[in-house]
Amino acid sequence: MLRQYELVDRVLDYDPAADEALLNRAYVFSVNAHGTQKRASGDPYFSHPIEVAGILTELHLDDETIATAILHDTVEDTVATPQEIDRLFGSNVARLVDGVTKLSKIEAQTDTERAAENLRKFLLAMSDDIRVLLVKLADRLHNMRTLHFIAKPEKRRRIARETMDIYAPLAERIGMYEFMKEMQTLAFAQLEPEAYESITRRLDQLKQGGGDRIAKIASGLTLLLRRAGLDAEVSGREKHPYSIWRKMQERHISFEQLSDVMAFRVVVPSVEECYRTLGVIHGRWPMVPGRFKDYVSTPKRNGYRSLHTSVIHSDNARIEVQIRTPEMHAEAEFGLAAHWAYKEGKPRADPVGNGRHSWIADLVEILDTAASPEELLEHTRMAMYADRIFAFTPKGELIQLPKGATPIDFAYAVHTDLGDQTVGAKVNGRVVPLRTPIENGDQVQILRSKGQEPQPGWLTFAITGKALAAIRRHLRGKEREESVRLGRKLYDDIVARLPASLAHDALPHTLQRLKLADEAALMIAIARRTLPDAAVMEALMPGSTGADVAHALAPQSSAISIKGLTPGVAYDLATCCHPVPGDRIVGLRRPDAGIEVHTIDCKLLGDLAERTDSETDWIDIAWGDKIAGAVARVQVEVKNQPGALGLLATVIGAHKANIINLRLDSRDTSVHTNVIDVEVHDLHQLMRLIAALRAADVVNAVERV
Template sequence: MLRQYELVDRVLDYDPDADEALLNRAYVFSLHAHGGQKRANGDPYFSHPIEVAGILTDLHLDDETIATAILHDTIEDTVATREEIESRFGASVARLVDGVTKLSKIEAQTESERAAENLRKFLLAMSDDIRVLLVKLADRLHNMRTLHFIPKPEKRRRIAAETMEIYAPLAERIGMYEFMKEMQTLAFEQIEPEAYTSITRRLAQLKEGGGDRIAKIGSGLKLLLSRSGIETEISGREKHPFSIWKKMQERHISFEQLSDIMAFRAIVPTEEDCYRALGVIHRRWPMAPGRFKDYISTPKRNGYRSLHTSVIHAENTRVEIQIRTPEMHAEAEFGLAAHWAYKQKPGGLSVRPETQHSWIADLVEILDTAASPEELLEHTRMAMYQDRIFAFTPKGELIQLPKGATAIDFAYAVHTDLGDQTVGAKVNGRVVPLKTVLENGDQVQILKSKAQAPQQAWLTFATTGKALAAIRRHLRAAERDEQVKLGRKLYDDIVARLPATLGAGALDQALVRLKLADEPTLMQAIARRTLPDAAVMEALMPGSGGADVARAMPPQAGAISITGLTPGVAFDLADCCHPVPGDRIVGLRRPDAGIEVHTIDCEGLSDAERADDADWVDLAWGDKAEGGVARVSVEVKNEPGALGVLATVIGGHKANIINLRLDARDSAFHTNTIDVEVRDVPHLMRLIAGLRATDTVNAVTRV
């Protein structure tokens, strides 16, 4: 463990103007606050925050950040309070410490809720000051280094999985690749112990059998570049075990088949030398196709810059080479932390602590739209994908997306409002479906309309957390609005069934009795039948909702119109009977579900009548019904062009085929079930008559 003077001296070495008194006070306060607490390995607990502070001194961070590291567990694990931290160390340090502190005392029912609440608070604090993230990553890195001391294997695996899913990607997103690699390696050892042991053993055998191949290749590379007049520093290493295992999984190959397990780094003086070195290397060894990436002209979203290439070296060995300048290397090692100019570097890069990266803003937007802890965790993990592609707007703006992203993801990455209004997309000048998967270098133009709104179907092909969160937020809002609208109609029916006229203020009093916040909440509860009609009647007019009274009331005062409501939102059209406007319909109500609309003669209703939780409501289409999907069974002659005749007749009647299924086929006839979009029952009847009048068709029935 670092002693007090050693820690202070480390900070003063790179920042002579640091507040030495602040660091000394933080050290003494944390030592006394943690007292006799012990870690799993038996060391004093106080050793942990000091080691975390030591990790951050390697990044040359400012004195407030180092003090935060020393104090980061005092609020969570001791009797110290934020107010006490603020009075002793200032508002800035107190805010940072509070941002790092977990919500360990929250009352949550599930592990996912606790994890989500911790992540929610952490991300909000991080968006306010990125130094919160730097302290948290150092904290997690030291915890991973000592993870093997925890006796329970399931706890070790849970912590390792959280590190792999959240903290390693966070380190990658701010360019701290050394942190990311070490966390991944330590987590991999716990999550896949057999694979970790196998790969590390094979790497050791390879090193013993092949001698110092890395040193030989590295010296040859340095000699090649120096002969071309390029001053360079070469370092080589084997790829870390998790990276090797990931490649084996992605390519479905064994360790012996993996050719690129060595990586070299060439540090050259200038950006121009990077491209000169690349040319020299490619003239000497053939490049592995598809393995060149220019992150200098198109940096990664986290600011990472470098040239990457893979070449076929001697004995068909594939070798990865990264070429960068010293400044690029500093950013690649320490990412955002490398931007701190430490005050003493005149003219150097500097980033204010409150600076936000756009991806952090995306994460905060996800916080506002997630409906559940599970959804928050899912979307946050999606937003931190590591494998990314580059696509461009028509104006040349670079948009980075996860590999596998679609056109709708691109729209939401540009702006949430653009995503909401998307009606189509052009990729490289060609109109494509919104589900089209984008490739590196695609130019994407989004077509929009103010009349458009996010669709349920988008959820099936959106891949980014930002897109999914925005679509789900809009759909939830639309669903609530329509449920409130339907609930008002059902409420009017309930009021009509009361034995007397309601008095003034009855609705407000009912809300108090039902302990509901407002009128829309009541209407939504009625629509989803989370409140039985009898309970609503009783709340509106005490004594009217009793079982005897409720049975004496007529079931409905009149049919309720579903005009203006959208199928699939406030109600669902039953798949068993496929009702369309013009059919006589009824609604099946079950607790906490939308109304299911059936035709009055639907055979499936007999099963529903036996269900204890089912309730009925008389429905009508209203004057402005917008059509529906009917299902017909068509028996046609087994001859060439039969399906073409069907399609011609259906198209001629201005109907649209949604789905077609071949059910039976013999030498003379085959039977197809066809779902068709029609305006109403008369439209459907004309279509059926037209099909029956065709020589190719033997029989048509509505299913």
């Protein structure tokens, strides 16, 4: 662990003007606050924040960031308060510590909704001040370095999975490749221990078998470039195990078939010499087709610049070569952190809002429009993971998109209004369908019309989170408008059934009784059948149905999802055939009414099919994933003897079904016929229940109605 003076000296070495007193106060406060707390390794807990601060000194970050790293766990894990941090260390440090504290809550989440909410906090804190993310990445890196001390394998795997899914992609997105590689390697060792052991063992064998092959190739490259008059610094290494494993998975090849496991970095003084170096290397060894990438003229979205090429070296060995200037190398090593580093005692801050890191602003826009936790997680992971391509506007502006993006994604990347109004696209001057994938280097022109609006079909081929979020937001608004219109028609029908005319101020009182915000909310609730008609009638005119509002509001429909319906469209399970999950079903849409769900063999369907004047539309639907309880109707002939109904209830209860209604249909001296409505989970449960009833001694016959 770094001693107090060692940590302070590190900061003063690159920033002599740093606030030494601030760092000393933070060190002492953290040590005292954490007291006798221990880590899983047995080390004092305060060693962790000190080591995190040490990692950040390697990036030459400012004194406020270092102080934040020292204090980042005090509010969460000790009795220290945000107010105390503010008073002792200033508002900036307090704000950063609060941001890191929020980010820490993303950890140890398994429930999707809670994880999404914490990811939301994560992104908002990150967008406010990117230094929050730098501290969090250093915190996660040190935790990964000590992960092997945690005893429970499940906890180690959970932390490793979080690191692989969220933190490593974030490090990559802000250009901190060394952080990303180390995180991926440490996480890979926990998630795929056998693959990790196999690859590291083979890399060791490669080193032993070929001697110091990497040093020999690097020496040869240096000599070649020197003869061409180029002053180059050449270094080489094996690719890290996770990178090798991912290539094996993507290409479906074995380790022996993977030829480019060695990578070399060439640093030259200027951009011109980067291209000269490339020419010299390609002149000496054949280039591997399709493996050249020019990130100098078209940088990655995180600002990364370099020339990448692969050549076939001696013995048919493929090697990857990255060519860059010292400035590009600093960017590649430290990424966005390099823009917070001190140069001649002055910070070079890089605001999030600039174009190079506009993906963060895109993520914030997505979290403002995501309708569900799943949607938020889907879009943010997509934005962090996706490989990029480059396309151009007609004016030459560079737009970066994930692979597989279409003109719709391009349009929304330029501006949301342009995406909403898209009617067509030209790629390289040729009109193409909107679902056409854009290739690297394409010039894309979007054709627009003010009368256009987003179409539901776009969701089938748009792939960027920004485009999908905007399209879904518009469609939800349109569905809301349709629901309000439908609800208004149904509301008028409900009012017409009341026993007397409504008072002029009845509606405000109704909204108050139903605890609804406004008239639109009432109409939507009526259209979507979340409010039964009886509840609305009672709220409008108490006593009009002979029930109170609380009774009328009791759940009367199942929370069951139906595939094939637009989200939010109202539907009812038909009472003529009582469909349950597992039945083959069809939807009927009547004028000015919601959708009725019927079994495919319902008698009503046959009657409607024979009528020529029917205005009913047929809809192809199926049961969705969300299944609660559906009400089935069975007719039971029971022997007229004491205890028969009690036995029926016992059998039904034993099969986890619930009696909703029971009606005596007919009776004679020996047999009673009862019609029973039972709530069941699905068709399989209903069939088992019917079989059990038929087996009962008091039952003569059972049929589903």
